[in-house]
Amino acid sequence: MRLEGKTALITGGRQGIGRGIVDAFLSEGARVTSCGRGPRPEGLPEACHWEQADVSDPAQASALASACPSLDILVNNAGVQVEKTVVDSTDADWEAVIGVNCRGVFNMCRALIPHMATQGVIINIGSISGRHADPSMALYNASKAFVHGLTRSIAVDHGPDIRCNAICPGWINTGMLDAGFDLANDPAAARRDAITRHPVRRFGEAADVAAVAVFLASDEAAFANGQMFTVDGGMTAASPLNPGLF
Amino acid sequence: MRLSGKIALVTGGRGGIGRAICDRFMREGATVYAADLSEGGSLAAPGGASRFVQLDVADEDTVKGVMQQVSDEAGHLDILVNAAGIEIEKTIEDTTLEEWNRSFAVNVTGTFLTSKHALPLMRTAAGQGQSASLINFGSYDGFIADPGLAAYCATKGAVHALTRAMACDHGPEGIRVNAICPGYIDTPMLQSFFEGDGSGGGGKTIDQLQQAVRDVHPMRTYGTPDDIANLVTWLASDEARYASGQLWVLDGGLSAQVQQMKL
Numbered sequence: 001m002r003l004e005g006k007t008a009l010i011t012g013g014r015q016g017i018g019r020g021i022v023d024a025f026l027s028e029g030a031r032v033t034s035c036g037r038g039p040r041p042e043g044l045p046e047a048c049h050w051e052q053a054d055v056s057d058p059a060q061a062s063a064l065a066s067a068c069p070s071l072d073i074l075v076n077n078a079g080v081q082v083e084k085t086v087v088d089s090t091d092a093d094w095e096a097v098i099g100v101n102c103r104g105v106f107n108m109c110r111a112l113i114p115h116m117a118t119q120g121v122i123i124n125i126g127s128i129s130g131r132h133a134d135p136s137m138a139l140y141n142a143s144k145a146f147v148h149g150l151t152r153s154i155a156v157d158h159g160p161d162i163r164c165n166a167i168c169p170g171w172i173n174t175g176m177l178d179a180g181f182d183l184a185n186d187p188a189a190a191r192r193d194a195i196t197r198h199p200v201r202r203f204g205e206a207a208d209v210a211a212v213a214v215f216l217a218s219d220e221a222a223f224a225n226g227q228m229f230t231v232d233g234g235m236t237a238a239s240p241l242n243p244g245l246f
Numbered sequence: 247m248r249l250s251g252k253i254a255l256v257t258g259g260r261g262g263i264g265r266a267i268c269d270r271f272m273r274e275g276a277t278v279y280a281a282d283l284s285e286g287g288s289l290a291a292p293g294g295a296s297r298f299v300q301l302d303v304a305d306e307d308t309v310k311g312v313m314q315q316v317s318d319e320a321g322h323l324d325i326l327v328n329a330a331g332i333e334i335e336k337t338i339e340d341t342t343l344e345e346w347n348r349s350f351a352v353n354v355t356g357t358f359l360t361s362k363h364a365l366p367l368m369r370t371a372a373g374q375g376q377s378a379s380l381i382n383f384g385s386y387d388g389f390i391a392d393p394g395l396a397a398y399c400a401t402k403g404a405v406h407a408l409t410r411a412m413a414c415d416h417g418p419e420g421i422r423v424n425a426i427c428p429g430y431i432d433t434p435m436l437q438s439f440f441e442g443d444g445s446g447g448g449g450k451t452i453d454q455l456q457q458a459v460r461d462v463h464p465m466r467t468y469g470t471p472d473d474i475a476n477l478v479t480w481l482a483s484d485e486a487r488y489a490s491g492q493l494w495v496l497d498g499g500l501s502a503q504v505q506q507m508k509l
Contacts (some may be wrong), residue, residue: 024412132504197505240503241462 001029002218007117009068010034011055011108012078013048013222014041016174017125020206021075021213022048028214033068036078055104058111065111072117073217074146076105076124081140081176083183089139101143102150107165109154118161121217124151125209126166126228128236148228155226163225165216170232172204199234247275248483253320253371255279255312257360258330259302260286263383266471267327267478272296274479277320282330283325294472303330303356304348306363313363322374323367325482327381329355331401332341333435335442346397353401357382357408365416372420379482380416382409384425386497402427406493413491420489424481430459430468430495464499 008025012018013034024033026047033049040050051067053060055078079101079163082093105124113120129137130144147166169178171194184190195201212231215221230236254271258264259280260402281301301312316323332352334345361380368378387395388402406425413423430436440452450458460467477496480486495501 001473129503133502194505235505237391238505239386239390240500240505241392243459 001027001219002030002031002214003073005206006030006072006217007068007070008032008073008075008217009064010075010077011104012036013044013050014038016176017169017172017206017209018075018077019044020210021077024207024210024214025073025217028071028218030217030240035064037165055108056099058107061104061107061111064108068112070117071112071115071120073121073123074108074112074116075213075217076108076122078104079125079143080135081179083136083140083180084138085136086138088136093139097139097143103141105147105150106175109150113154113158113162116162120162121163121221122151122154122162122214123216124164124166126151126168128166128168128170128230128232131228131230132236136220151228152226156219159225163221165221165224165226166228167209167212167216168203168228168232168236169209170200172206172209174206177203195240197235197238198232199238202233204231204233247268247273248479248485249325250275250467250480251315251323253275253279253322254325254327254482255299255316255323255364256327256329257283257301257356258328260284260298261329261331262268262435263266263428263431263471263474264329266475267329268296270472270475271325271482272493274483275480276325277488279312279316303328303360304351306359309359312365313360316364317367319491321367322370323364323378324371324376325379325381326360326364326368326484327383327478328360329383329384330356330360330497331383331393331421333398333439335394335398335439336396337394340490349358349401350404351398354404354408357405361412365421367423368416369419369421376484377487378421379486380412380421380423381478382423382425382483384409384427384493386427386501387492387497388427389495391499397421403449409493410491417490422481422486424489424491425493426477426481427493427495427497428469428474429495429500430463431474432468432470436468464502467498469496469498 006029010021013022014036022034035051035053037054053064055061124147126147127144129141130148133141151164151166177212181187181190256264256268260282268278271278271387278296279299282301285298299312302308334349372378382405384405385402387399388406391399408423428431440455
């Protein structure tokens with residue numbers, strides 16, 4: 001088991017990618033705590049400890065840090081998305097997206113880094129959308145670019161003690177992805193079109209992202225620091241032209 | 247005029263993009279050597295100082311000969327634009343070794359040879375108080391792949407890395423090195439791509455194909471050779487005196503997108 005004896009805190013482990021990382025870390029032998037704004041989710045594995053906390057609130061982030069002394073691995077996964085252009089985005093949208101995706105990651109890193117074990121690991125969930133724009137996802141795209149920049153900064157500033165990397169998932173089968181397709185005129189056709197844009201001809205699963213997280217958290221990745229690791233089935237390696245056009 | 251008194255050499259100077267660069271350079275006051283395999287048209291040089299020179303960028307002897315001519319006539323070279331390039335529209339399985347080698351010979355070795363033999367002349371130009379400017383042609387395909395263009399994508403990735411390496415090595419000598427990375431530009435090469443073997447598979451007419459390509463661009467059009475010439479002119483000019491080692495993507499926003507899904 002590759003994370004035997006390590007302690008890990010994974011924010012936003014209720015569902016989707018976060019839940020996939022919780023499951024993978026448990027099966028690799030880590031002692032896992034997760035957190036979210038709600039009470040303990042039904043179906044969360046018994047072995048996973050749950051803290052009810054909102055990472056966008058600095059006080060609650062500090063309380064989480066106290067609950068996780070000498071932490072080995074912090075995974076900043078909690079995130080929200082709002083599907084709007086800049087012009088359509090409200091102040092409340094800004095608070096929601098920037099509050100969780102940017103301030104939440106900042107709060108957690110600031111609270112946890114001084115108390116982490118030596119050789120600590122931080123893994124942030126960035127996005128391919130932080131490098132290239134998804135349409136009508138302006139605040140989300142920008143928030144993920146912030147995560148990438150913060151990842152590099154932490155890697156540089158806290159280098160000897162902490163390794164910090166980001167994972168940039170592509171289109172992963174989660175409720176967030178379903179919400180995107182539900183906006184399409186023809187969700188089924190949109191799904192088919194999207195899949196043909198993936199050289200591997202499928203969307204990702206939470207386990208695909210979790211597999212990268214396990215590697216980055218493990219000592220195998222001891223020299224990986226300050227980088228963005230894209231896991232998207234090859235989608236962003238291809239030009240955005242319509243599949244089958246040529 | 248922004249390139250007044252400058253000596254420039256443009257490889258691929260009679261091709262779609264190269265021709266626009268030569269015309270623009272001349273209007274901006276440069277003396278232009280338009281280098282290409284064949285003349286393919288009159289250069290119509292105002293003042294008569296500019297000329298066509300026959301050049302195969304993959305052949306070191308002709309490269310040396312052309313640089314000797316520039317040396318004899320002008321004594322230095324302020325601007326080198328490596329615009330010569332070819333495109334093989336195939337996957338790697340369909341690409342013959344000969345096609346692969348020819349792609350690298352023109353796109354990569356050609357850039358190497360003309361740069362190598364132009365550098366002494368550019369060093370002379372830079373020694374006269376101005377920076378010299380070397381401009382390579384990369385491509386947005388050096389970052390993200392179009393289907394069925396494997397060798398081309400690989401050569402452009404090589405040009406990107408070579409650009410950064412040359413900028414590091416020759417910056418201290420006053421030579422700026424940048425690459426332009428065009429997206430879809432309306433040239434004979436693009437029309438050949440539309441008409442190529444790959445386009446038949448979708449059963450689309452060339453008009454439909456062109457419209458579909460326009461539609462996927464945030465600007466809803468593809469570019470013109472003049473769009474490229476505008477940026478090349480700026481990079482060649484002294485306004486760009488602090489620009490070096492960069493890859494300048496000019497693609498109407500195409501590669502800023504993740505993917506343009508049909509929603």
